[in-house]
Amino acid sequence: MRSVEVVMTGRGGPEVLDVRERDVPAPGRGRVLVRTEAAGVAFSEVQMLRGRYLNQPRFPFVPGYDLVGRVAAVGEGVDAALVGRRVAAMTRFGAWSELVEVPARHLVPVPEEVDAGEAVALVTNGVTAWQMAHRAARVKAGDTVLVQGAAGGVGTLLAQFAGAVGARVIGTASAGKHDALRELGVEPVDYRGDLASAVRRLAPEGLDAVFDHVGGQGIRALWPLLRRGGTLVSYGSRSTLKDEGHPLRPYLPLAARVLAWSLLPNGRRAKFYYVRPTATFRSDLKTVLSLLRDGELDARVAHRLPLDRAAEALGLLVDGGVTGKVVLDA
Template identity: 55%
Template structure:
């Protein structure tokens, strides 16, 4: 494609705090890629917990309405701007976007694109973008889990949780995973020992790991974070990365996160031989070059494992982009297991 051409993009717009059916389908002319940019034809974009919270106006770093949702994407480069290698055209890539992914085409900085290995289905690859980066960095960069250790993964059948389970098993760790009773076999198939989250989690985990666990990965927050910390063995690490327990609470959406971070900092100040960390995928962006380098390195590692068949994508449902309202409603209904993915219309 000529770099002087414009492109008409179909976009899904979230106009405000509306129900899923309130999403708008619009069209917008995108200019030719500018300096350092690439035009990407989007083949798959995820429907994650972040978009669900953004719809409610409760995401921690809430974008101003109206905006195009879409936290991550996989697509093919169709054109590049000046100072971008021409050979990038035709390459399938992945990108972490936070917003903007629910579109047929997007303009992105070429430096933010990560090549997707040949042979990976776009929807399968999409499930490993934000989920894969999150799981890999928490497991390897923060908790530094080693072979022979035991870890506890809350929500082991979820998007991040199922990826964490698989990566931890590949690292040689024993995994205990919380989930509902109906998902116990699915969690077991991933390689974890299931624990019913509706029961006494502490008693169940203690029965499996009497001395405690070496790491806990907790997206729930709320009062249960105390139990997560208490289940750590000496030298263990608690990694919190969400506050799902308070998702429907009224009031300031930032307060639960701030309270959780404060509690973690307090625990770190105690002489208890256990570490805590709040994981935010965007925390390192102030040092942009390092952020991009680590993101590309970590996502490439995850996608390579998927391409070799060592990771299994958990796709719950696929919807055409133009049916984003139905896709969001399905994701929020919890009626499917696995990630809901938007794919290009006609695929």
């Protein structure tokens, strides 16, 4: 079978993406070929463009963190009844392709009623947001939480999950996105300027949870905003995108700080979160997809472009004007 795919050919801007065609071999043992309906575009691919994503393959490679599609062929040892089934998977790399080989055990069924673009917006980001809200911080009714980047792919979902249990959500975004945050029931704050003072004015009694994907110096000012029993969840290091050297380096001081906070006897907790394709991931993705099917979750797809316009799609995230998720239709 022939497949069109998008190749990241080297470091640079979105212009380094190239659209190619290749023959796809039959899937290996325990694996399936999925014909992609929609694939996600994420900030991780911006990091990959800069060579700043941990464990990214050597250039050239096909990026693409997640997909929704239909099983087109199965390898040895996989139930042939899977052919034709609608599925989702978190691939980390490789999803920007019409045909993608995936381990069969990573597949999650996708309800026929939901739109593929909306479903794919929930694969990595939905589970990340769900697990941070419900497993890492255990947000509950009456809590006050701070969501950094609340207009982003993860942030729009995290804000909804926290709001759905009855928490008060304060969210950061650039000023142009504050109306979109209010629509989601979020109290907006600009992350530029003295963020800690602005949040303290809104919530002088302190916060029950802080979700931060920025790291750097800024996260140090957020820790004292937590009240007793509160949890800080660190899940990214956006502030170090332009650093040079090994991509792990910026995470070391952040890891040391989070570890120190978590060990200090101060009545607050600090955690790292990293999404992994485990059985819990698959179970949480089923839950999140069922919320979409039942109309209880807004997937916030901001832009949809065809696969062969991936460079344009990634450019939208590089430029930073997006509220919600960017999706590629294959």
